[in-house]
Amino acid sequence: MLLAIPDVLTPSEAAGLRETIAAAEWVDGNATSGAGAASVKRNRQLPEDGAITLAAQKVVSTALMSNAAFLSAALPHTVFPPLFNRYGGGENFGLHVDNAIRFHSGSGARIRTDLSATLFLTDPEDYEGGELEIEGGFGTLSYRLPAGHMLLYPSTSLHRVTPVTRGERISCFFWLQSLVADAAAREMLYDLDQSVQALSAERGKADTEVLRLTALYHNLIRRWAQV
Numbered sequence: 312m313l314l315a316i317p318d319v320l321t322p323s324e325a326a327g328l329r330e331t332i333a334a335a336e337w338v339d340g341n342a343t344s345g346a347g348a349a350s351v352k353r354n355r356q357l358p359e360d361g362a363i364t365l366a367a368q369k370v371v372s373t374a375l376m377s378n379a380a381f382l383s384a385a386l387p388h389t390v391f392p393p394l395f396n397r398y399g400g401g402e403n404f405g406l407h408v409d410n411a412i413r414f415h416s417g418s419g420a421r422i423r424t425d426l427s428a429t430l431f432l433t434d435p436e437d438y439e440g441g442e443l444e445i446e447g448g449f450g451t452l453s454y455r456l457p458a459g460h461m462l463l464y465p466s467t468s469l470h471r472v473t474p475v476t477r478g479e480r481i482s483c484f485f486w487l488q489s490l491v492a493d494a495a496a497r498e499m500l501y502d503l504d505q506s507v508q509a510l511s512a513e514r515g516k517a518d519t520e521v522l523r524l525t526a527l528y529h530n531l532i533r534r535w536a537q538v
């Protein structure tokens with residue numbers, strides 16, 4: 312599942328969050344990286360447990376939990392507390408795969424990373440480079456989304472962030488464990504849910520076929536979800 316989700320934050324919410332965190336103290340991004348990725352990572356991050364980080368996490372978490380597209384696509388079991396990174400002056404993150412398991416010392420959460428996400432906080436016209444490139448079955452796909460938009464992509468993929476050659480790119484990123492571990496099953500559930508939503512709007516929720524498809528959706532979740 313590779314999905315660009317628009318308007319997770321409004322442009323003004325994204326700008327407000329970016330300005331707040333830009334003024335905080337940043338550290339070398341390798342402080343929070345998995346051992347495998349550390350050698351190719353050149354960026355800065357907000358410390359995981361700073362007061363500004365915690366407040367920013369709250370803003371993002373609240374937005375995520377009210378975003379229907381995110382909930383439908385990710386079927387989140389546990390979302391790792393969102394982190395924030397910053398690239399400028401040629402900083403980049405070379406090709407890597409995210410660690411399979413992430414442990415968060417603050418909350419004690421330990422998750423299997425099924426999906427990775429980048430919530431862009433800087434508009435693409437304000438920097439150059441900084442493409443999020445993801446390798447997959449359809450080749451390499453490249454993303455620079457508007458501020459407030461988010462890319463959800465498989466944690467199993469090899470990906471990189473190309474050097475930022477002008478301006479600065481500030482983003483929020485996180486991983487999550489899904490209720491449905493199998494990516495193909497999760498994708499089918501997303502497709503089914505999208506159709507159920509569209510048909511409900513057209514025919515009403517009480518329509519017999521809509522009800523049957525809704526039941527099918529929930530019964531597949533019962534079959535596949537690990538809670």
Ligand code: NI
Binds near residue numbers: 408409
């Ligand atoms: Ni990564």
